[in-house]
Amino acid sequence: MAPAKGESGSGYKGESGHKGESGYIRRRTLRERLGDALDLPPGLTLNLAEINLTGDREVVISNHRGVAHYSPERISVEISGGLVEIYGKELVLRYILRNEIRAEGRIEGLKFITQGKTN
Incomplete structure (x- = not known):
């Protein structure tokens, strides 16, 4: 099948990588592949922050x-890779x-x- 107009057709996406915005394939790390195989959440396997917000009253990171x-x-x-800022009124840290x-x-x-970026 020919690539659609404007596509080069050279972007192979296999099990070991994901095609990024630049068009290059990023190889998935062992942690990513293992986490997927064991159906584990990314926060557990990649040390990513997990943020749980309960209404507008509580946040757990x-x-x-x-x-x-x-x-x-x-x-x-x-957090890994940056900061999380919580804005509000009467904010208190219940525990650390x-x-x-x-x-x-x-x-x-x-x-x-x-x-260096804000999202």
Whole structure:
């Protein structure tokens, strides 16, 4: 089958890689392949942050790397590859464990800051 107009047809996507935005194939890491094979969540196998938001009252962040800033209006939590900022009013840290942080208050927003970019 011929490639569609505007496509080169050279972008093979096999089991071992994903075609990225640049068109090149990124080889999947052993952790990614193992996690997929065992049907494990990415947060567990890749040390990615897992964020659970309960309404506008509570946020729990797992796999964090510490607190960078804390005030009643903003909490910044370091994660793999950047920061998560929690904005709101009357924010408090209920607990900080080695692998989990729980913040409560009137949460108005979350912002991800990754490698010099804001998302």
